[in-house]
Amino acid sequence: MTTWKKIAIAVVLLVVTAVLYGLYLYNKKPQNIKQADSQFEITASGLTTAFNTDESAATKQYVDKVVSVSGNIKDVKIEQGGTATVFLDSGDPMTSVTCSFYDTEAAAVKKLKSGQQVTIKGVCTGKLMDVVLNKCSIVQ
């Protein structure tokens, strides 16, 4: 085999790999947080205190991270479309932790009661009125 043939084959292989890798990246689904390991384990009051004392430091530390938060349930809301949300009491009446669940978790969330102690895992997206966790599932 001549050198130019070798080069041609190498180039074709490279292009095919690049295209396949591109397609893989393009079609990649968002990470399934239910199966992800938590990077932080914290109480609801610990998390809200962190955001209330220094929001930018807390944002750096927790936002976009997988966080397991434990606390007492303040309220459970299930919307008509099946979207489930749990609010965790932090002891501070102004700031709770809003946990928005995967739609597939609605049945499990329905069984939760106000006042119950629970640990919820999700991705922290920041603070509005509450500190917000997305893509949640129940750990315990």
Added chain:
Amino acid sequence: MKKTALALCMLLVLAKAGLAQKYFTKNGTVSFEAGTALEDIIATNKTAASVLDAATGQIEFAVLIKGFEFRRALMQEHFNENYMESSKYPKAVFKGKIVNLTPALFQKPGNYPVTVKGVLEIHGVKKEITTSGSLAISGTTVQALAKFPVTIADYKIAIPGIVSDKIAKTAMVSVNCNYAVLK
């Protein structure tokens, strides 16, 4: 005479208590579509916070940009890092007023068309918008629905030429909030 005055006073107090009602939600849904024939782009945020003042018609919404969920991981990454710069501008906020609201509306269950006027802040840019929507009032809950276009260039969001055919120039934003009485 005294009795009438007292009754009148009580009526006023009661009416005021009824009218001064505020409604809130922390799990409202805000979604948008910005796809074209080449690509479907849909994102949903299920943790919008909103407060509605029945007495004045003031209405406010806030969402965390990082709370928008996409079907593809890369889309969400580009949306946050390149287009919305969500680390720099973490929130989108709307502050406005329902212009055709009569406070008595909240006393009467039903479905009412409304017009909302206010300032929408996205990507650090504030712009006045007007949109129509509806309020469904039933007892102690209120559902608000609205759909309005957002022109991406208005908010200084730069879409690179290479993907400009895939992303719509105007995003359609949908809002669906179920309010409870703020105690």
